[in-house]
Amino acid sequence: MEAIPTDPLARLRAATASRSAAGLRRTLRPRTPDDDGLVDLASNDYLGLARDPRLAAAAAAAAVEWGTGSTGSRLVTGSTQLHAALEDRLREFTGAAGALVFSSGYLANLAAVAALGRGGLVVSDAGNHASIVDACRLSRGRVVVTPHKDVEAVEKILADRHEDHAVVVTDAVFSVDGDLAPLADLHAAAVRHGALLVVDEAHSLGVIGKGGRGAVHALGLAADPSIVRSVTLSKSLGSQGGAVLGAPEVIETLVDTGRSFIFDTGLAPACVAAALAAVDILQIQPELPGYVRARAHEVAAMARDLGLETNDPAGAVVSIVLGAPEAALRGAAVCADNGVRAGCFRPPSVPVGRSCLRLTARANLSSDDLVAIRRALTAVAEMKVNA
Known part of the structure; x- marks a missing residue:
């Protein structure tokens, strides 16, 4: 009969090592109040309201009252x-x-x-x-x-x-x-x-x-x-x-x-x-949802023009498939180096072989933001070609 392990954490360390080898470790990356100066394409703040002063004022007043x-x-x-x-x-x-x-x-x-x-x-x-x-x-x-x-x-x-x-x-x-x-x-x-x-x-x-x-x-x-x-x-x-x-x-x-x-x-x-x-x-402001969808289509069109595999977004989400977990990690790092924060999705969030950058459009993306996004996606496309 096989001996019962005496270290209850041994299997956790082994599983962590296995995830590391497969490029599937997750890391917490606390952001700064100014988002490190990056254009945010990783959050789900689709309408750009999370920092809206009207929401902040309402929240503060409720905290004081309740x-x-x-x-x-x-x-x-x-x-x-x-x-x-x-x-x-x-x-x-x-x-x-x-x-x-x-x-x-x-x-x-x-x-x-x-x-x-x-x-x-x-x-x-x-x-x-x-x-x-x-x-x-x-x-x-x-x-x-x-x-x-x-x-x-x-x-x-x-x-x-x-x-x-x-x-x-x-x-x-x-x-x-x-x-x-x-x-x-x-x-x-x-x-x-x-x-x-x-x-x-x-x-x-x-x-x-x-x-x-x-x-x-x-x-x-x-x-x-x-x-x-x-x-x-x-x-x-x-x-x-x-x-x-x-x-x-x-x-x-x-x-x-x-x-x-x-x-x-x-x-x-x-x-x-x-x-x-x-x-x-x-x-x-009922026009805000239309702005989100328009920006998502612009970002997807940029990716498509650069030869990247992407979706036809129904809403705010633009997915750029890069394949292996390591490729998605590199792609997210390349985006950050070029001023854009991108979401990086790997198994089990996506099927094996479909690791991707998950980009999310916002209603308040500016023309300067779009320039930065094109620069970042261009670098990702070059990374993919040179891989």
């Missing part, structure tokens, strides 16, 4: 009048019947998918975000992962199911590839088979649809009770937190059974107030 924390779970002391106001504003802005605020978009997905899919069938797109993957596992239902954007596969699974209830879950805009899900076809399939459709609008709220109301709203399906949406407040809205949008029955179910709602401390009032201010800004 304190720095919410003091408890939403069902005890963690719900304030601000939380209720934000839920009302999100509901009105997105055309939903109801809204429920969480302390993160990740937790919103966990609650929506796990609670609604519990014990049933959960059909998930292969390209879905990690929060959805984890939520599927927590549902304790039968989880079937279908090929990316394959509506026929979804339809077949739904038609052949034996469970009495089913949930189809998808990102609206996928977080790495930046493409748009076939939401109308998925909705039609779900309706035909009596399933709920859960749509994660993290990368579409503030970017897609009239005034940034999201991909579901753009299809005219915002009020459909068979659709449940999750959103984040930490991307286009420049704050922190998340929410689930849906029919009253959905909201009631999450309040009663959503573990990541019931057992989590409520979102801090400062973040709630900042998100409220951001929705106000979107309503008075």
